[in-house]
Each structure stands twice: as C-alpha cells, then as structure tokens.
Amino acid sequence: MTSKKASSSGADEAETKLSPSGFPVKEVPGSYGVPFFSPLKDRLQYYYLQGAEEYFRSRIASNGGATVLRVNMPPGPFITRDSGVVALLDARSFAVLLDDAKVDKTDTLDGTYVPSLKLFGGYRPLAFLDAADPRHAAIKGVVMRLAVARMHQVAPTFKISFGAMFDAVDGGIGSGPVQFNKLNEVHMFDFTCSALFGGTPPSVAMGDGAVTKAIKWLLLQLHPIASKVIKPWPIEDLLLHTFRLPAFLVRGDYAALTAYFAEAAAAVLDDAELAKTGISRDELLHNLVFMALFNAYGGFKIFLPHVVKWLARAGPALHASLAEEVRVACPDGGEITVSAVDRMPLVKSVVWEALRMNPPVEFQYGRARQDLVVESHDAAYQVRKGEMLFGYQPMATRDPRVFKDAGEFVPERFVDGGEQGKLLGNVVWSNGPEDGVAAEGNKQCPGKDMVVAVGRLMVAQLFRRYDTFAATVEDLPLEPIVTFTSLTKAAPLTE
Helix, strand or coil: CHHHHHHHHHHHHHHCCECCCCCEEEECCECCCCCCHHHHHHHHHHHHHCCHHHHHHHHHHHCCCCCEEEEECCCCCCCCCCCEEEEECCHHHHHHHHCCCCEECCCCCCCCCCCCHHHHCCCCCHHHCCCCCHHHHHHHHHHHHHHHHHHHHHHHHHHHHHHHHHHHHHHHHCCCCEEHHHHHHHHHHHHHHHHHHCCCCHHHHCCCCHHHHHHHHHHHHHHHHCCCCCCCHHHHHHHHHCCCCCHHHHHHHHHHHHHHHHHHCHHHHHHHHHCCCCCCHHHHHHHHHHHHHHHHHHHHHHHHHHHHHHHHHHCHHHHHHHHHHHHHHCCCCCCCCHHHHCCCHHHHHHHHHHHHHCCCCCEEEEEECCCEEEECCCCEEEECCCCEEEEEHHHHHCCCCCCCCCCCCCCCCCCCHHHHHHHHHHCCCCCCCCCCCCCCCCCCCCCHHHHHHHHHHHHHHHHHHEEEEEEEEECCCCCCEEEEEEEEECCCCCC
16 A cells, blocks of 8 residues: 555655646656567658658647657667657757757767767767767867857958859859859868868869869768668669768778868967877877868858848849948948958848758757757757757747747848847857857867858858859758859949
8 A cells, every 4th residue: 555655655746746937747758669660661761752850840830839859869770770750849958969968069069879980080079979988078179269269260261262153154144043052062172171270272282173082081980871862762772871982982082081171280289289189190180080070161152142042032122232331331332351241230140040040950950968858949858878969950949938930031030239248149050059158178069159250251252253143052961052154243342
C-alpha cells in the first residue's frame, strides 16, 4: 500500500512539475517511427516530396501545433546511425541552442553525421569543437585576432573584387542575361583570401581551377545534406545521400589548397608560433583552411545571392532610396568604407533583414549537457541528457510571435532605433544574437562583423554604380540562382 501511494505521489509530482515560466512540463511529442524505414521515408519527404518548410510545418500540425517535437533529420541510412532529433521550431525554444552552458557542440556542425577528418588533414576543425574544449579557445583566439587585424583591408579589397565582378556583368549583359552566382563564387574566393591574408589571390597563384578545387572539397563534406544538385532526384539520392563519398576523391585538390594557404597565411602561422598558443603549426594551418573556405567563402557564396535576390524582388522604389542614401553619404570620389556603411541606416537594415530571412547556415545542432526543460511560447518539454537538439533557423527568425509580418522581407525593419534594439537579438545567423559578441569561450562566429560589413559593402557598391536593376530568381535549397536581366547605370543625383 505504501509503495502504491509513493508511486501515485511521484506520478502526481511528475505531472505537476512546472517550468520556470509556469508551464506544466510535458514529454516531447512526435515519433521517430520504424528504424531504418522511417528515416529513409522522411529523407525523401524532406528533400523531394515536401521540402524543408512543409516537412516541419506538417509535423507541427500533426502534433497539435507543438513547435518542439521529435523528428528524423537527413541524411539517414546508411550514413547516419541515429537520425532522431528534438526539433526546436520557434524563436524561444531555439535560444537553447545558443546557450553553451546547456548544449555541447562537439561534432554537431553538420548534424547527425561527421565528415571524415581526412578532409581536414586529420584534425578536428574549430567549428567541430565544443566551447569548453581548451583547443577551442586557443584556435578561436587566433582567428578573432586575425579578423580584427584584417578588418581595415575588407573595404578596399572588396571594391576590387566587386569592380571585377560587375565589369564582367556589364560586359555580358548586352548579349543576354548574366548569372550572378558564377561570378560571385569566382571573385569572392579571391576576395576572401586576399582580405584575410593579403598576398597573391588564389586565381593567380593556383590558376583558374582554384575555385573548382574549393567547391569540390566543400561538396565532399556536405553532399549528405545537399539536394537539387543532380537530376533526376532518385539518382541524386542514391549518389549523395546513401553512402559517404571517399575523401581520396579530393586529396590532390586539398593538398593544393593547403599549399596555397601555407604560403598565404605564413605570417599568421609565424605569429601564432611565437605566441605559444599550444596548437601545432600544422593543425592551425588546417584550421585556417577550413575557416577561410568553409566558414568565410562558403558563407559569402550563399549569403550574397540572397541579398541580391531580396533587392531584386523589392524593386525600383527601394533601389532609389538606397541609391540616395549611399550617394549622399559617399558623394562622387568618396570612398565606401566600413565606417561609411555603418552610417547608412537603410543599407544596414536591408542586410540584417536578409540575414533574418535567409541565415547562411539554416541548421543548428547541439547535445543536451544534462536533463533540461525547453520552453516554447506556449509549453514546456523535458529533454534528457545526451539527446540531439536541432533548430531550423528560418522558422526561428521568421517567428510571427517575435516579428510583425515575419514571413515578408521588410527593408526598413531595423531602421528605427527603438525597434532595432528590441529585435536584433532575435537575428541569430552567427550562432548567437546579432547584438552579441564573439568570444574565445562561446560558439558565436568570430567573423560575424566581417560578414555583416561585406553585405553592407555589396549593397552600397551596387547602388553607387547602378540606379536600379532587374533579375530573375530561382529558389534552390542552398542558394538562389540570381540572373541579371537589366542594369541601369547611375545617373547624377538631382538637387
């Protein structure tokens, strides 16, 4: 009898356990289904039959509107042993993934699988290290100091790359539409390496194949979660999502890239050796390769087409406002600098809004360090130590409970000082709030300020050069394909 009462009392206590906000704590709804078969079915739905947005929304609907739920995430069999995650699909629950005290991010960069370390010289790059790992602070410290030291080179280096890119656009537009993405991936590779390290750009040092080598290396890492790359989709699913492509396929390409960075980044490596960081020169070199190619170049390759996409869709009225702001702040002959674009409120707002609508990295993962309670806007859920947490960032940054007209691109959203202060903390593309600061002991992107600056420089240079432009946009999972159909050169500013 006593045991029955104790059991009943324990059950009642479990049922009435409250979260810090007073919500009853519930088990996470949803199911992982039948091993092997359900993850395989869910992969096909995610990539080909529903798409990411509908995949999550349909499961929210089938679980009574819950935005914290159990789902399978690709790639699934045979690459991943365990596809099950606890998905956090609103701004409030997503914030748990930004709390380094609650989540361990060791080997969670790509989610439920880890690329072969042979792709990184046998080392685990900074992005795969948890903030509590002593090596994390040592490597991130080097990267942060590099970003600060090279910030003054960003604007002049970008001006050169932008000029070359749009000279090519102007040269081709008379013969027909010109795709932005192809030019962006070539010129931003040179920009990234020159801005970070100076010296000879890779297109000169390595020849025209430099970009191809970088993209092949990126593909070998990301192919399990890439889609709409190969047609028809059954062939793509078999080739990209079923088995790991072997690292030896890019061994020569990666060796050539590493040799280039060994020379380009020699001064950084020398300084780190003198500073006795505790990280070997070879390990740091491979980290700098990863940082430059994956974090920086890979980010610009995705981010800038989204910026141009939203500008194209916004049309001439926004273009006129941006052109006026840029030309008043930097009249003819005035340099467009990082400090100059910081004084352009509409330019700044447009870039933050693009980052809100399309974070360059859509996913965040982390393992619960201990049993914890995760709160959504309307409920609380029990998560257990070791469970994989997953956040689909576009649903967090387009949360209608946080942002008015959350699914719409609102160029002036962050112009007003009062609103900017309230909302910027919910723009979290950098693995932290936009008003947060990267530090050696957290996982926020060390190049956050440089990425934002490049976005602003792109907008400012575009509307210094052109009054308006038109482009077609084809939305794809990773980056939109933006094709210019017309550009109108800048006319003198009228009184």
